[in-house]
Amino acid sequence: MKILYSHLVEHIQEKPSIQKLSENLFQLGHEHEIEGDIFDMEFTPNRGDCLSLNGLLRDLAVFYTINSNQKIYTKEIDQLSIDFENLADDICTHITFLKLEISDIPEQYNDSMNKYFKDLDISKNNFFTDVSNYLSYETGQPTHCYDESKIKGKFTFEEINISNEFETLFNKKINLSKKNAVFLLDGEVINLAGVIGGKNTACSSTTKTVLVECAYFRPEAIIGKSVRYDIKSEAAHKFERGVDPECHDEVLRRFIKIVSDHANIKSMSIVSHKARNRPIYKIPISVNKINQIIGLNLSKKEYLGYLVKLGFIIEGNSIIPPSYRADIQTNNDLAEEVARVVGYNNIERLNINIPKNTEVNRYEIENKIKYFLLDHGFYEVINSPFVGSISKKAIKVDNPLDSNREYLRTNITNSLLDNLLYNEKRQQDSVKLFEISDIYYSDSDNGQQKKRMLSIIASGKVGLNYEDFSKKINEQYLVEIFHKILPNHDLVFHKISRDNLDTKIKNEIISFEIDIKNFSTDTLLYKEISRPPKGFIQYSPISEQPSSIKDISFLIKDYSKTRDLQDLLLSYTNEIVKQVYIFDYFVNEKRGEIKIGFRFIFQSKITTLTTDEIDIVYNEIVEISHGIKGIMIPGIK
Amino acid sequence: MPDHKDIAPPELIKDRGSLHPINHMKDSIMSLLVSFGFEIVDGPEIETEEFNFDMLNIKKSHPARQMHDTFYVENKSYLLRTHTSPVQIRGMLKKKPPLAFISGGKVYRKDDDATHLPMFHQVEGIYVDKDISFAHLKDLIYKIIYSLFGNNVELRFRPSYFPFTEPSAEVDILSNEGKWLEILGCGLVNPIVLENCNIDSNKYSGLAFGLGIERIAMLKYGVTDIRDFYKANLDFLRQFK
DSSP: OEEEHHHHHHTBTTOOOHHHHHHHHHHHTOEEEEETTEEEEEOOTTOGGGSSHHHHHHHHTTTSOBOOOOOOOOSOOEEOOOOEEESOTTTEEEEEEEEEEESSOOSOOOHHHHHHHHHTTOOOOOHHHHHHHHHHHHHSOOEEEEEGGGOOSOEEEEEEEOOEEEEBTTSOEEEEOSEEEEEEETTEEEEETTTEEBSTTBOOTTOOEEEEEEEEEOHHHHTTHHHHTTOOOHHHHHHHHOOOTTOHHHHHHHHHHHHHHHSOEEEEEEEEEEOSOOOOOOEEOOHHHHHHHHTOOOOHHHHHHHHHHTTOEEETTEEEOOTTOTTOOSHHHHHHHHHHHHOGGGSOOOOOOOOOOOOOOTTHHHHHHHHHHHHTTOEEOOOOSEEOOOOTTOOBBSSOSSTTOOEEOSOSHHHHHHHHHHHHHTTOSEEEEEEEEEEEEEETTTEEEEEEEEEEEEEEBSOSSTTTTTOBOOHHHHHHHHHTTOTTOOOOOEEEOOTTSSOOOOOOEEEEEEEGGGOOGGGGGOOOOOOOOOSOOOOOOOOOSOOEEEEEEEEESSTTHHHHHHHHHHTOOOTTEEEEEEEEEEEETTTTEEEEEEEEEEOOSSSOOOHHHHHHHHHHHHHHHTTSTTEEBTTBO | OOOTTOOOOOOOOOOOOOOOHHHHHHHHHHHHHHHHTOEEOOOOSEEOHHHHTGGGTOOTTOGGGSTTTSOEETTTTEEEOSSSHHHHHHHHHHSOSSEEEEEEEEEEOSOOSSSOOSEEEEEEEEEEETTOOHHHHHHHHHHHHHHHHOTTOOEEEEEEEETTEEEEEEEEEEOTTSOEEEEEEEEEEOHHHHHHTTOOTTTOEEEEEEEEHHHHHHHHHTOOOGGGGGSOOHHHHGGGO
């Protein structure tokens, strides 16, 4: 909600700056952004009472002297006779109607109203609706204006099951469905209560007699309606969060005053239907309890002083929250009020000492498995559980985000297969992945079941180093690895066929999926090599550009230069060199020479590299390599 | 001249894999909390409305309970948990205070954009004992955030609203660019929730907090699109060693 700084400060005697006010608002829990002269407020859902100029001023009263200049009509008003029946007074516990007739429709608005429409960029409708909108901004209470001449017939409020088309006053046609709280005229819906009024009974630019409806609706009856019908409604936003059930008289008297500031009122009458009183909470005064909750040492005087400034009433030994604070019922609620006023950031820390727990870490085995896999070049992934598969055991999501993914996966392997193909498409020629996750499924005999599974998938080169470069991942490779950690287990590996996959790569895909339960504490005997990452990692955005490969092979007669060359090239950096590793190493004793091959992978972050761009860097690598004496690059001088 | 027949083969560099950055962040935070005295508890991802909402004082009318915010399964008889809090409810029903639980894992909400995903990770903690105050909660939060972001980071506590805590707070840290960034939510356990778990709220009080792992990981690593965590791109994963 947007509130003008100038509107606020107009009523604050001390005239704080916008920055000072911003600090106060944050301290009170009212998050916002400042756009020029406007506070764009985001209130927590329990603070519906703050959704107005006056609501915010009520909260700011703990810091400042508030001088309201909003005058109200104070004289007696005639009783209105209206044929209205409230058939759902559990939802609408209090409703008031005001009938007003004016002589002429004003052409100009006064300063406050002008500023509201101009500075907050709100479009005008017609006089009465504009007053209603301004009043909602000022007081927080939405009112609805009917053209009085159109309200002829049996007028009721009901909550009914309905399927009907309804045209809003903004000419939007909606199809009402299910249960709705509505106002009806001779059985026809004329107002979707608390959300938006109908076109047929709305005020127009010629309306001179208005029937203003001012109501309290139980939030539960309004919630979800504006979303269901895709209507942006400030009224609904307020009713959903709860408005002040006791404000009708004052709000409507303010309505009259604003109208009378603009036009000559020919007649007015009012009637109020109150079905039941709101629940009143009386909380016993206990400053000790409050101090205990917050960890402060306030005196009773300070404590009650804060509450009185916030509009609370002290009656004997009890505290009574004001009618607009339906969210306050307990000492914990009051403690939050006090803590806000003191300032959360001004509350001193008290050393916390949690007794040490003696439970063992039940994730020990799982962690061991993870490090074992890391040691063998496997990367951990996490996948979404939503899939389109239709395994009979899959649990169905009633309201999926994507109708092609309306089931929970019953295996991890299929997700890993997608991950593998994704990486192969990005020219990764050695892919080893694993995931550990809970899997849920429904069993016709036993109902909903849960298993914690490990799944792995691997394909391509065993590793990107000179020993593993020419070896391809196959079942034997995985059997050998897993034998180390599951020596007594018959492992069943699957070879996934590429026949139906969208790929031209021929490497075998090997996978397996196993219940974590199969790993015993023997697993803990494994001594891992990998270590968790240390220190600061600054992520560098990944590139979606294609990569290119360049291999350079060297002949070395002076064996001692091998390390020099390795140190030089493996630490070589250039913004288009993504990766470098030794893919070939061979000692030819007969000829007294070493052959060593380096693979460079080139990739740009922003563009597809041209041969020329790659050659510039390639030539630089060749040149610096030649700096090491006693090495040769066959084919290059 | 050195004996050129001394063979010094190049170092064999084996490619080690990496932990997923989200799991790594989650586990690091949980280990930190275990060192503070918390005990890890687990619970199901498929939950009932009772444990996910009712027991936590989230009323039937709360927007979170609408079909557009929560995934329901099996003809609305269950839901995918929207937070890890129900795990703590289950824990409190089993154990009497003093108790200090943490739970971490996947949670689900119907969201999908650059900063929100339908599946994300949380770590939440609860500590119930005699005379636990908001000042104690502040101390714990300072300790957690100092461990995560260093002792020089500036913190700000703001009043907030969660149905299961009262008073409630959100905590921001000041970024290097001078912007306040929301890091976690916390508060004193609402006495209604303690009573729901058969804990005498006149005798005991509790503190609770919850962190979104993706949010913290994005801040710490400088990842700007949350979706990058879940593409399984090896070029991405390799960076987190």
